Amino acid sequence: MSSIAHDPTHGHEHDHHAHHPSGVMRWITTTNHKDIGSLYLWFSFIMFLAGGVMALTIRAELFQPGLQIVQPEFFNQLTTMHGLVMVFGAIMPAFVGFANWQIPLMIGAPDMAFARMNNWSFWLLPVAAILLMGSFLAPGGASAAGWTLYAPLSVQMGMGMDMLIFAVHIMGASSIMGAINIVTTILNMRAPGMTLMKMPLFCWTWLITAYLLIAVMPVLAGAVTMLLTDRHFGTSFFNAAGGGDPVLYQHVFWFFGHPEVYIMILPAFGIVSQIIPTFSRKPLFGYASMVYATSSIAILSFIVWAHHMFTTGMPAAGQLFFMxxxxxxxVPTGVKVFNWVATMWKGSMTFETPMLFAVGFIFVFTMGGFTGLICAITPIDIQIQDTYYVVAHFHYVLVAGSLFAIFAGTYYWLPKWTGHMYDEGLGRLHFWASIIFFNITFFPMHFLGLAGMPRRIPDYALQFADFNAIATVGAFGFGLSQLIFLAAVLKCVKGGQRRPQRSGTVRTDSSGPCPRQRPTIPSKLHRLSSKRCWLTGGPPWTGDQTSAPR
Amino acid sequence: MSDGDDTPQRAGFLSTVRAVLWSFAGVRKRRDYNQDASSLNPVHVIIAGIFAAVVFVLSIVLVVRFVVSQ
Amino acid sequence: MSLAGMAQATEARYNLQTPVTQIAQQVYDLHTAMLVVCLVIFLAVFGVMFYSVYAHRKSKGAVAAQWHENTTVEILWTIIPVFILLGMAWPATKTVLAMKDTSNPDITIKATGYQWKWGYDYLKGEGEGIRLVSNLSTPQSQIGGDQQSARSETAYLLEVDEPLVVPVGKKIRILTTANDVIHAWWVPAFAVKQDAIPGFIRDTWFRADKEGIYRGNCAELCGKDHGFMPIEVHVVSADKYSSWVAGRKKAAAAVAEDPSKTYSLAELKAKGQQVYDANCAACHQATGKGLAPAFPPLDGSKIATGPIADHIGIVFNGKPGTAMSAWRQLSDTEIAAVITFERNNWGNAVGDLVQPSAIRAMRGGAQVATAAVPAAAAKEAPTAAPAAALPAKVYFQVGKSTLPADAIDAVKAVAEYLAAKPDAKVDITGYTDKSGSLDKNLELAKERAKAVRDALKEAGVAADRINMKKPEAVTGDGDNKEARRVEINRAG
Structure with missing residues (x-):
């Protein structure tokens, strides 16, 4: 059924052919989950490059002691915006893009539950991005209060801060709507026979992530709204003179902030849990445990927020509780790593690009996990909080974690999305360049933090000079390596080898690539092989394209 | 959370709690998981989950208070 | 732990700085232990993984096993890490409790974070009453200018003009607070970091076991110069500390400012320049031109040339919602001096001034009505350098030649200068603005000069030390206010 039949949702055409707009209008009015997924992914990549330019400017200034390139005030604007752009503009939309593309396909649904709201969720983002990036041009420049926007410093900021608040509200609305869409789709639109317990793990992790989003994005909205009213409407939420408390901001922000970091990593766990079994040709080890552990991580993520606040002066009991x-x-987070390794053990592995990124993810993300554990020990955190040790930690889990998983998923599913194989040579080059330069950039930062270099400073004492220089070189290498990724994606989209026919998975149609639109009522599932295949979820890969993996 | 009025439902309460506690540990046998999947009421699971989280927090608080009072 | 003992010998390059307090030693050891645990787990897990990557490759002919669950193994590898963590939590708990125990300190010092410097007040214990303000002392020319080769290897960006001094081996309790935004007081060698939160007081403590100089940073983003407000602590022997305390108290008494003193315009301007450089120039720049749009210029600004009450108000209270913080923590004399300076420097020549007594009255709640100075003579000789009294300018109102009340000070300063220097003489020259007829202006200029001469004679200056000097151009020099003046210059 690859021809597009009359679709009752597009009822107001002039003729009764199915008629979809083309060109720009297609992209503006699309309610198709694949189109919207592509929009999210391209938007995320553009924001990633923008945030990357800011990072390179920061690293260029930090290449040597002294102030050479930017003034301290602008430097602080860069660090603030780099964080906001990467978190809200690059990582989160990328995962939503994956969700849009893959979830309906994986559960056998024709599209997302609220297709029009899906369009709206996406198109809010470019508006928010223009506001956010536009804040650089406001009088006084962008906010320079750090991505965490602590009061009272953020209350001092100029108009750029108000634009930022507005942008955060818009992005929050987009995330909440997207999350509602995902929950509704997964709970209501699975194909007959697809029980929750048969869903690929990627769908599980996104289901749980969506609940987290719905729970905490409003909290962020509350925090920045209180900033807004303190700034302009005479409230004193964070001002002691008026009866308020600056630390209140930190509590509200981090109550959002900690679940937020799980929002940014759970979909990555899901992606990696799809890829490792496929390329090991072996089912995911402990699938049931993985589902349970993911849910418990999500719930328990609500009770640890103040580990970002150990130095604010909370009593010892508070420090001990959060420690x-x-x-x-x-523990459950680390245990998942064991499950992945156990999946690989006694498998039959090949190392195409998705597997390279997935294995790389396990290796480097775990290092980030260790440094996180070290940060969790309060007395140690007293020394390393607000230093480059923390910067190293979160870049390990967010870049080597979330970003590598995004790369892995992109290479893994590009053939499905485009119908072509990507260039394996480019993919491998991208992987090796990325992982090597990544480590050159961020590993020395652990030493810098331990030795006493604070974060968010444009100039530093001379004993920090050589590691900073190394980190800058690595950063430029890492940044340039991402152009390889762009080249690989463009080359694949434009054309390339056709991807191999699939077998061994459940299909609702037999043509490939995926047609743009599938029938509203899914046909019965054709179970071509054992239940186990749902665990892998994606196209089975072969290095030699001749046989199904066994 | 009702206990139900017939024997299978009573067992359901204990199973719910057991499933939630195992989820806190992050480990589960496939067979038990299938059993849970077919027999548990999701609403009960959520209630049990929240309750267990509260108990978890209170236990840590108790430990902390004990430690601090030393 | 002998491992830690060996590691202490290395510089802080790869690890935490050498600990100087027992708490810092505990933290150092805790970190070493965590590193070892993490390293062992890391090697175990990735040893297995990389072995698997090598041995279980399809290209080697590996055939995938089909098991995918083993609950016993999973339980084991969940429980064992829990026990490891419990092992780590125990010593960590002890250190947390020890860090929080600020009881029975020997000396209590309050550290206040400002944008962008630290202020220290010794509140209790030996040294009580001492107050320090600690600014970064690395010059701009070393940061971004042409003196970069002069940077100190150990102290670049970590040096201050007035370090904190404490005795070795004594328990020092540090109270932290802030004046504007959140800062944090951090000295890595002590393992002390405590947020400084405006409107609240937090505390922490340390007991340094070794004499030396220890450097730290502000550890909470606080604005543009967050990276430029370091902390320098000198830990000295008990004897050295006592003599330092004695020395500071003596110096404080010597420069004790009597806020009921009256100062001359020139004295206020001189002191105001120092206050400005230390506190205001960071934002409003040495040129007074500011940095648009965040930091407005003072040169030619409405506030600096307008009603003096507004000027005092904004310096004293700050401007909420902007980066202009309240500066009432400066002394009365400092505030009076810097306002006077700003109103009479660069292109500003308002001619009025503020006395410290007016600021003191404001603190007590009184409104500042006028900056006019009572004509009472000073009780003792001014401490400002006499040479600053000349050249002096006295300003007049339109068409008038009567000496205005606030010119009395300038005249007095000149008289005192002349009294201090028996050989000196002065030239007096009168000017007018452009308005009006030339004849009238020539007459007016002469009358004005005479008025000043008479005032000097009344103040005790001998007539033969005063020369009346005709100007080359009587009218129209500078803007109108500036033009209506009499200049008193050193003769010869």
Whole structure:
């Protein structure tokens, strides 16, 4: 059924042919989950490059001691915006893009539950991005209060801060609507026979992530709204003179902020949990445990937020509570790593690009996990909070974690999306360049933090000079390596080898690539092989394209 | 959370709690997971989950208070 | 731990700085232990993984096993890490409790974070009453200018003009607070970091076991110069500390400012220049031109040339919602001096001034009605350098030649200068603005000069030390206010 039949949702055409707009209008009015997924992914990549330019400017200034390129005030604007752009503009939309593309396909649904709201969720983002990036041009420049926007410093900022607040509200609305869409789709539109327990793990992790989004994005909205009213409407939420408390901001922000970091990593876990079994030709080890562990991580992520606030002056009991809770939550997270390794063990592995990124993810993300555990120990955190140690930690889990998983998923599913194979040579080059330069950039930062270099400073004492220089060189290498990724994606989209026919998975139609639109009522599932295939979820890969993996 | 009025439902309460506790540990046998999947009421699971989280937090608080009072 | 003992010998390059307090030693050891644990787990897990990557490759002919679950193994590898973590939590708990125990300090010092410097007040214990303000002392020319080769290897960006001094081996309790935004007081060698939160007081403590100089940074983003407000602590022997305390108290008494003193315009301007450079120039720049749009210019600004009450108000209270913080923590004399300076420097020549007593009255709640100075003579000789009294300018109102009240000070300063220097003489020259007829202006200029001469004679200056000097151009020099003046210059 690859021809596009009359679709009742497009009822107001002049003729009764199915008629979809083309050109720009197609992209503006699309309600198709694949189109919207592509829009999210391209938007995310553009924001990634923008945030990357800011990062390179920061690293260029930090290449040597002294102030050479930017003034301290602008430097702080760069660090602030780099964080916001990467978190809200690059990582989160990329995962939503994956969700849009893959979830309906994986559960056998024709599209997302609220297709029009889906369009709206996406198109809010470019508006928010223009506001956010436009804040550089406001009088006084962009906000320079750090991506965490602590009061009272953020209350001092100029108009750029108000634009930022507005942009955060818009992005929050987009995320909440997207999350509602995902929950509704997964809970209501699975094909007959597709029980929750048969869903690919990627769908599970996104289901849980969506609940987290719905729970905490409103909290962020509350925090920045209180900033807005403190700035302009005479409230004193964060001002002691008026009866408020600056630390209140930190509590509200981090109550959002900690679940937020899980929002940014759970979909990555899902992607990696799809890829490792496929390329090991072996089912995911402990699938049931993985589902349970993911849910418990999500719930327990709500009770650790103040480990970002150990130095604010909370009583010892508070420090101890959050230290214990954070250490305990590390356990199920770490255990998942064991599950992945156990999946690989006694498998039959090949190392195409998705597998390279997935294995690289496990290796480097785990290092980030260790440094996180070290940060969780309060007395140690007193020394390393607000230093480059923390910068190293979160870049390990967010870049080597989330970003590498995004790369892995892109290479893994590009053939499905485009019908072509990507260039394996480019993919491998991208992987090796990325992982090597990534480590050159961020590993020395652990030493810098331990030795006493604070974060968010444009100039530093001379003993920090050589590691900073190394980190800058690595950063430029890492940044340039991403152009390889762009080249690989463009080359694949434009054409390339056709991807191999699939077998061994459940299909609702037999043509490939995926047609743009599938029938509203899914046909019965054709189970071509055992139940186990749902666990892998994606196209089975072969290095030699001749046989199904066994 | 009702206990139900017939024996299978009573067992359901204990199973719910057991499933939630195992989820806190992050480990589950496939067979038990299938059993859970077919027999558990999701609403009960959510309630049990929240309750268990509260108990978890209170336990840590108790430990902390004990430690601090030393 | 002998491992830690060996590691201490290395510089802080790869690890935490050499600990100087027992708490810092505990933290150092805790970190070493965590590193070892993480390293062992890392090697175990990735040893397995990389072995698998090598041995279980399809290209080697590996055939995938089909098991995918083993609950016993999973339980084991969940429980064992929990026990490891419990092992780590125990010593960490002890250190947390020890860090929080600020009881029975020997000396209590309050550290206040400002944008962008630290202020220290010794509140209790030996040294009580000492107050320091600690600014970064690395010059701009070393940061972004042409003196970069002069940077100190150990202290670049970590040096201050007035370090904190404490005795070795004593328990020092540090109270932290802030004046504007959140800062954080951090000295890595002590393992002390405590947020400084405006409107609240937090505390922490340390007991340094070794004499030396220890450097730290502000550890919470606080604005543009967050990276430029370091902390320098000198830990000295008990004897050295006592003599330092004694020395500071003596110096403080010597420069004790009597806020009921009256100062001359020139004295206020001189002191105001120092206050400006230390506090205001960071934002409003040495040129007074500011940095648009965040930091407005003062040169030619409405506030600096307008009603003096507004000027005092904004310096004293700040401007909420902007980066202009309240500066009432400066002394009365400092505030009076810097306002006077700003109103009479660069292109500003308002001619009025503020006395410290007016600021003191404001603190007590009184409104500042006028900056006019009572004509009472000073009780003792001014401490400002006499040479600053000349050249002096006295300004007049339109068409008038009567000496205005606030010119009395300038006249007095000149008289005192002449009294201090028996050989010196002065030239007096009168000017007018452009308006009006030339004849009238020539007459007016002469009358004005005479008025000043008479005032000097009344103040005790001998007539033969005063020369009346005709100007080359009587009218129209500078803007109108500036033009209506009499200049008193050194003769010869």
């Amino acid at each position: 214990y809770a954070t250490m305990l939550i590390a």
